[in-house]
Amino acid sequence: MVITGDNKKTAEAICQKIGVLTASDVESSSFTGSEFVSLPRSKQISILKESRGCVFSRAEPRHKQDIVRLLKELGEITAMTGDGVNDAPALKLADIGVAMGISEPDSCAAAGLIPVQLLWVNLVTDGPPATALGFNKPDLGIMNKPPRKSDEMLISxxxxxxxxxxxxxxxxxxxxxxxxxxxxxxxxxxxxxxxxxxxxxxxxxxxxxxxxxxxxxxxxxxxxxxxxxxxxxxxxxxxxxxxxxxxxxxxxxxxxx
Structure with missing residues (x-):
């Protein structure tokens, strides 16, 4: 089962390539997060029980939590992997939460934190840099400059x-x-x-x-x-x-x- 925030078509193409879905399964086993949670509960249970593989795209943190919670209610032992702050709530809810990443991932640092704390982290770490960039003067004539050479050093x-x-x-x-x-x-x-x-x-x-x-x-x-x-x-x-x-x-x- 794949739960992602990516575009639906992108998720379907990747899942077909790695063998999670076949071309015939796409229509019955691919949903956006909002589409799935809007279905009747009986239909949600049927999809999770009978589908050989499911993909949920454009999933928000609450959608991931809802899917994990439903699987646990069905008696499943759930394992969740993720590498972002938005995965932390579902990682914490799952029986097995695996925070992935080369270095310490955001999801590992965020697991146990409450939503307000996550929002505060995003505000502090993203707000000032974004504000500073917003006040940068426009680079006039940037589109008239030729592109850099492919072998040009980044730091001259x-x-x-x-x-x-x-x-x-x-x-x-x-x-x-x-x-x-x-x-x-x-x-x-x-x-x-x-x-x-x-x-x-x-x-x-x-x-x-x-x-x-x-x-x-x-x-x-x-x-x-x-x-x-x-x-x-x-x-x-x-x-x-x-x-x-x-x-x-x-x-x-x-x-x-």
Whole structure:
């Protein structure tokens, strides 16, 4: 039995090729998800019991669940495979749910999640990129440009150079912001001393693992953006406990700006 979201004709052609259907079975054993669920229950049971092979196309997640549920009610041991988020509800309902994929598939990560959580994942992961693409300026004259050569490299020398420069810039900027908080009270005109943290030297920052061997090192507590205060029973905790707190502080500062 094949349940797919593909077009009906496409599903029928593939199923005939792999031997699930024969040309004579197409009319009696091929349905879209909406066609099948609209049939009387007795007819649905008859189709599932008597057909040698069935294909359900244009199936929505609820259609897959309905088919699996009906098979279980008939006493069948159901096994369901799938590789997408839309397969997760049926995978969870089946007696045996097999999430397929080269790497960790979406269906595996989504199985047990409730529908609202799945929608939230789609919104967060698909919404911002799609919005960004929607605001891209149109590439005027794109249809007048000749197609690329078939043997042309996807990443040209110029594109690689741009990636290299931008990557180095972002890397240095990220590490620089991280180090500046630990090392300075004032950095490029930005006052970093308001929270009362203890500045350290570059050598101390790059050798923080040996902090316990330093003599006389003290780390004062400091205030956080949400009004809290961080103190250290062990001065060396300054280099580990400070990391998540500092991230929250920088995030709050960015939002304020």
């Amino acid at each position: 020398t110029w594109v690689f150079f741009r990636y290299l420069v931008v990557g180095m810039y972002v890397g240095f900027a990220t590490v620089g912001v991280f180090c500046s908080w630990f090392m300075y009270d004032n950095f490029m005109g930005i006052d970093l001393s308001k929270d009362g943290h203890t500045p350290v030297t570059y050598n101390q920052l790059t050798h923080w693992q040996s902090c316990s061997e330093w003599e006389g090192f003290k780390a004062s507590g400091y205030s956080t953006s949400n009004g809290g205060h961080v103190t250290f029973d062990n001065p060396c905790d300054y280099f580990t406990v400070s990391k998540p707190i500092r991230t929250q502080r920088c995030t709050a500062r960015s939002q304020h700006r």
